[in-house]
Amino acid sequence: MVRFEDVWLKYRTRPGTPGHDVLRGISFEIPDGGFRWLTGPSGAGKTSLLKLIYLAEHPARGFIEILGTRAAHISRREAALLRRRIGVVYQDFRLLPQLSAYDNVALPMRLAHRGETQINADVTEILRWVGLEDRLNARPDELSGGAQQRIAIARAVVARPKLLVADEPTGNLDDEQAQRLMLLITALNRLGTTVIIATHNMALVERYPAPRLRIEAGRMVQNG
Amino acid sequence: MAKRDDLGLREALSDRLLPMLVAAMSFLAALGLAGTLASASLARAWQNEASATLTIQVPQPNDPDATGKVMRLAAVQAALAQMPGVENPQLMSQADENKLLTPWLGGNATELGLDLPSVISARWAGASSPDALGESLDKIAPGTLVDAGAIWAARVAALTGSLQDCAAVVLLIVAAVAAAVVAVAARAGLAQRRDTITIVHGLGALDGDIAARFSSRATVLVAAGAVGGTIAALPVLAWLAWLAAPFAGTGIDAGGGALFNLPLPLLATLPILPLAAAGIGWVTSQITVRRWLRGLP
Ligand SMILES: Nc1ncnc2c1ncn2[C@@H]1O[C@H](COP(=O)(O)OP(=O)(O)OP(=O)(O)O)[C@@H](O)[C@H]1O
Ligand SMILES: [Mg+2]
Numbered sequence: 001m002v003r004f005e006d007v008w009l010k011y012r013t014r015p016g017t018p019g020h021d022v023l024r025g026i027s028f029e030i031p032d033g034g035f036r037w038l039t040g041p042s043g044a045g046k047t048s049l050l051k052l053i054y055l056a057e058h059p060a061r062g063f064i065e066i067l068g069t070r071a072a073h074i075s076r077r078e079a080a081l082l083r084r085r086i087g088v089v090y091q092d093f094r095l096l097p098q099l100s101a102y103d104n105v106a107l108p109m110r111l112a113h114r115g116e117t118q119i120n121a122d123v124t125e126i127l128r129w130v131g132l133e134d135r136l137n138a139r140p141d142e143l144s145g146g147a148q149q150r151i152a153i154a155r156a157v158v159a160r161p162k163l164l165v166a167d168e169p170t171g172n173l174d175d176e177q178a179q180r181l182m183l184l185i186t187a188l189n190r191l192g193t194t195v196i197i198a199t200h201n202m203a204l205v206e207r208y209p210a211p212r213l214r215i216e217a218g219r220m221v222q223n224g
Numbered sequence: 225m226a227k228r229d230d231l232g233l234r235e236a237l238s239d240r241l242l243p244m245l246v247a248a249m250s251f252l253a254a255l256g257l258a259g260t261l262a263s264a265s266l267a268r269a270w271q272n273e274a275s276a277t278l279t280i281q282v283p284q285p286n287d288p289d290a291t292g293k294v295m296r297l298a299a300v301q302a303a304l305a306q307m308p309g310v311e312n313p314q315l316m317s318q319a320d321e322n323k324l325l326t327p328w329l330g331g332n333a334t335e336l337g338l339d340l341p342s343v344i345s346a347r348w349a350g351a352s353s354p355d356a357l358g359e360s361l362d363k364i365a366p367g368t369l370v371d372a373g374a375i376w377a378a379r380v381a382a383l384t385g386s387l388q389d390c391a392a393v394v395l396l397i398v399a400a401v402a403a404a405v406v407a408v409a410a411r412a413g414l415a416q417r418r419d420t421i422t423i424v425h426g427l428g429a430l431d432g433d434i435a436a437r438f439s440s441r442a443t444v445l446v447a448a449g450a451v452g453g454t455i456a457a458l459p460v461l462a463w464l465a466w467l468a469a470p471f472a473g474t475g476i477d478a479g480g481g482a483l484f485n486l487p488l489p490l491l492a493t494l495p496i497l498p499l500a501a502a503g504i505g506w507v508t509s510q511i512t513v514r515r516w517l518r519g520l521p
Contacts, residue, residue, distance in 0.1 A: 056426060056521050076431055079521075084428030094423045098232040107230065108427050155427075 002030040002053060002163065002194060007062030009048055009218075022048045024218045026062070030196060035189050037205050038198040040215040046198040047091055049215065050165050053196065054088045055079050067162055067194075084112055087161035087193075089169045093152040095140040101127065101151050102136040108159040126154045129184055131177070145172040153181060157188060164188060166197045170204060182208055231420055231434070233441045236413035242442070243449030245405045246505075250453030250497050253398045257497065258461050259391035261490050262468055267384035270377075277373040278310065278346040278354060282365050285342035289364055296365035297342050303364055307357065309350025316343040348372060399504060406442055406508040413438065414516050425520050435513040439506050446505030450498035458494075462486055 009023035022045050030036050038046050051057040052064060055071060064071040069082055087108075095104045102123055109119045127133050130150035140148050149172045156164060164185065170178040182204065189195045196213075199205065205212070214222035285297035294302075297315075304313040321343055322332065329336065348354045358370035414421065421434060465486050 054426070058521060080425075080428045080430045082428075083426065088426065094419075094426070096230070096232075096420050096423060098235075098420070099230060103228075103230065107424070110228075110230070111424070111427055111429050111433075 001032050001065065001068060002028075002196070003063070003065040004028050004052075005063040007052065007064060008060045009045070009052060009057060010060040011048075021060070022218050023052075023059075023215075026215070026218075026220050028213055028220065028223050030194055032194055033189065033192050034194050035186075035210040036196045037210055037212045038196055038215070039200070039202075039205065039212055040221075042200070044215045045218045046215065047167055048218075050088075050167050050196070050198055053163075054086050054165050055083055084108065084159070085162045087156035087159065087164045089149075089152050089156045089164075089166040091167040091171070091198075093140075093148050095148060095151055095155075097140055100137045100139060101132060101143065101147075104140065104151055105154045105158050108155060112159060114159075122158055123154075126158045129180075130154050131180070146174070146177060149173060150177070150181075153184070157184065160188075160191075161193060163194045164196070166195070168199055169197060170199065170201050178204060231417055231424065231437050233413060233417070233437060236416045237409060237438070237441045237445060239445060239448075242405065242409045242445045243452065246402060246446045246449030246501055247453035247456065249398050249402045249405070250450040250501055251457045253395055253497050253501075254454050254457035254461060254494060256391045256394035256398060257493055258457075258464060258490055260388055260395070261487065261493065262464070263384045263387040263391065265487060265489075266468065267381060267388075270380045270384070276348050278348045278357075279371040279373070280304070280313075280344040280346065280361065281341040281369040281371070282344065283341040283367040284339060284365075290366070296368075299364050300361055300368060301344065303361060304344065304346065307360075309348060309354070310357070311347040311349050313344050313346040316345060399500070402446075402501060403504050403508045406446060406505050407512045410438055410442060410509045410512040411516070414513065421517075422520060425517065431514055431517045434517060435510050438513045439509045442509035443502050443506045447498050447502040450501030454494055454497045458486075461490065465490075 004026050007023060007026045008021055010019045010021055012019040026049060028036075038049065040046055048057065052059055052071075053066060055066070058072075066082060067085055069078070074082070096107070099107070105123045105127060106119050109122065114122075124133065124136075127136060130153060132147060132150055132154070135143060135147065138147075140151065143151065149169065153166070153169055156166065166185070170181060173181060178201070185195060185197070186208065211224045212222055213220065280300065282297050282300050286295050288294070289296045289299035291299070301313065301315065304310050321340070325340075329338075348357075354370060354372045358368070361368040361370060424434065
């Protein structure tokens with residue numbers, strides 16, 4: 001379960017400066033195995049909200065629960081172990097430039113100390129799913145934006161996360177690739193993974209109906 | 225993430241600068257270590273030498289002794305010859321005595337008509353201190369002084385003691401600089417891999433795992449540099465040992481083989497340098513990396 005109660009977020013650009021409220025009193029709940037679209041205009045705070053979910057930011061105030069764990073006051077070790085159960089597709093991909101596509105996708109499994117045999121099977125399978133089985137050894141900078149995005153998606157789902165957080169995952173994909181990606185994500189969701197996807201792609205949202213969280217200027221304006 | 229270089233540390237912690245700097249540091253540390261040990265062994269040798277020297281002054285040597293039968297000088301000489309622990313007593317010749325007194329009385333002190341004491345030198349081989357010797361000689365010839373070279377020995381001890389302190393301070397400074405070098409290298413590596421580490425952290429890497437990657441890389445580089453620096457110091461140490469040999473009373477080995485002439489304590493201690501360097505490398509990189517990671521959420 002993911003639960004926010006009256007969550008506020010402030011970015012402090014420089015120490016001493018007051019900083020402004022990017023998120024204001026956000027409250028919502030996604031049950032285990034749920035699916036949510038996160039929409040809103042550019043700069044509304046979608047990425048900021050997702051950062052709170054994947055523990056990359058701390059709220060100024062409010063209560064956050066992720067996968068049954070209260071996010072405040074957990075140790076660094078507990079936070080790291082919780083992150084391993086969350087798959088994240090970043091808006092800007094964040095692939096490791098010095099690693100091949102294969103090694104980028106294998107990274108979460110290696111962090112979790114899985115055996116190389118299992119890693120090989122899972123990574124190969126997921127790369128086939130995203131249609132990059134012939135680019136295993138390519139470095140990110142040798143790949144197109146769409147291919148990089150698919151690598152990022154593969155990395156997010158390869159360890160079968162309990163929670164999948166995707167920030168504009170179809171931004172660089174053509175229609176067919178986007179469809180294929182949604183097939184993958186809905187399959188995961190049916191297997192029990194909780195999913196939240198931030199997007200501007202309203203056609204996609206129409207095609208896969210699910211409850212929407214809509215934020216504007218840091219406030220939740222639609223929930224359901 | 226077992227042995228693969230996922231973080232790209234082979235590049236971020238390069239095998240050039242860090243090992244070179246540590247090698248230079250270890251070279252200095254080897255010299256400092258040799259200095260500590262050498263001053264200790266020189267101190268021992270010199271102190272033995274100095275405290276083994278007896279100088280006996282007999283005033284009014286030509287007056288009769290306590291029994292009134294013989295001259296004081298002869299009586300003292302006879303007594304010394306009988307005493308256990310006193311070896312090779314020699315009456316100092318007039319020429320030698322002149323030499324000894326020149327700084328104070330000019331070149332011909334013995335011809336000034338002064339009533340100068342006779343001086344006997346000897347070696348003290350007794351186990352205990354030669355204080356009792358002075359007392360018994362004083363009974364034979366009142367005013368007889370026995371100087372056991374103790375003051376000289378004390379001065380040698382003070383000198384070599386402070387040399388040892390200096391060498392120890394050098395070792396400490398070298399260790400501190402080595403730690404600083406490792407910290408700077410680790411920080412540079414962290415800065416260069418900031419994005420990678422942030423991503424890996426976001427994927428759930430433990431601080432300990434990331435620190436371990438840096439530490440194992442840093443420790444290998446530091447240990448390699450320290451081994452190199454220590455080995456490079458060996459010829460210099462051998463040369464210094466060769467120079468110091470006459471003073472340490474070990475004699476010069478005529479047949480070359482200078483390397484193996486290094487004192488055993490030094491040869492036994494030198495391998496500690498790379499181990500200590502590796503320890504410094506590991507601890508410093510752990511502290512540096514873990515502190516840096518605390519800046520991530
Ligand atoms: N690290 C940061 N420091 C300071 N301000 C930030 C930071 N990240 C985002 N912001 C600000 O917070 C607000 C919300 O940004 P956010 O990235 O969450 O928007 P978004 O809804 O994801 O937009 P987009 O649809 O363009 O991705 C923006 O005004 C942005 O300028
Ligand atoms: Mg965004």
